[in-house]
Amino acid sequence: MTLWRIRATVDDRPGYLSVLTASLALRGVNILAVQVHTTEAGAVDDFLVDAPDTLDEAELVAAVERGRGRDCWVARSEARGLADQPTRALGLATRLVRDPEDTGGALRALLGADEVAWLPTRVAGGIDGTTMQLPDPAGGSYRLRRAAPSYTPAEYARAQALVELAATAARRAADHVTLVLPDGAELLVRPATADDLAGVRELHEGCSARTRQRRYFVGAALPSPARLRRLLEPAEG
Known part of the structure; x- marks a missing residue:
């Protein structure tokens, strides 16, 4: 038995794929896998098949055409084609x-x-x-x-x-950038995400009231959790 790839266009109508597979079966061709690609011209069926060694490319094309397939392409395949x-x-x-x-x-x-x-x-x-x-x-x-x-x-x-x-x-x-500090320690710098909310709040708590006022212009109190979340997840990305 020999592995082949067959691609053919079939009218996207009930029963047409069955006719094609039956035509291949009459020649002893075993279909191992099939993918269907929808196109404007019809359904393009991509088969991986195991065919008798006595069948050549022309005979496979003829079997497909008898099964109402058209625009047929046939090529030898390898065992890796069996991969899911x-x-x-x-x-x-x-x-x-x-x-x-x-x-x-x-x-x-x-x-x-x-x-x-x-x-x-x-x-x-x-x-x-x-x-x-x-x-x-x-x-x-x-x-x-x-x-x-x-x-x-x-x-x-x-x-x-x-x-x-x-x-x-x-x-x-x-x-993601890794910085090497003077003491040899490595520091990873990356964009903050919503998972960093607690750390960002802790960072604000460590700031002076004057610093927070100059940053937000609305007083010295800590920003609300909702505001900090918007800082990490802006509406416009």
């Missing part, structure tokens, strides 16, 4: 949180791209056959290319989510 796709995506996300600079490598692994390039100019995002353009939230854009098959809107959405995650992770990493 959501688990694989989460693994790539974890990798990006640890190393946001590896966005290009993560995109290549996610979509099987042959080429991933970062461009300094920001362009409108979208897909054009086997080329994908992705705006980078940090500036610039990514261009992805592969020989086949064409990208789908679902793949674009996945790539966009990965790029946004990388940008968020990079911002968080930039916000």
Whole structure:
């Protein structure tokens, strides 16, 4: 038996996917995994299959077409294709949180791209056959290319989510700075959050009444907890 990837467009109507799978089954093809991408042209079905060694690419395409599939693409696959796709995506996300600079490598692994390039100019995002353009939230854009098959809107959405995650992770990493004091001690400097409310109140308690009055212009009393929370979580971010 040989592993293959098959992608084909099927009319998004009841029973059409069943006809396609039945046509493959008649040739002894076992479907191991399937993903469905919704497009304007119909449902693009992405199969990972185990087929008899005697079947070649042309025979698989013919089986798909007999099952009412069209725009068929077939290619040999590897055992790693058996990996659970959501688990694989989460693994790539974890990798990006640890190393946001590896966005290009993560995109290549996610979509099987042959080429991933970062461009300094920001362009409108979208897909054009086997080329994908992705705006980078940090500036610039990514261009992805592969020989086949064409990208789908679902793949674009996945790539966009990965790029946004990388940008968020990079911002968080930039916000955390470690300072080395003269005595050699390390001090972590980071943006305050709502979890720091008690510490911020303690900081205000350590200030003189005159200092608090000059800061808030409304008297020397301690700011209310609600006001301190607004300080940590501004309405406009």
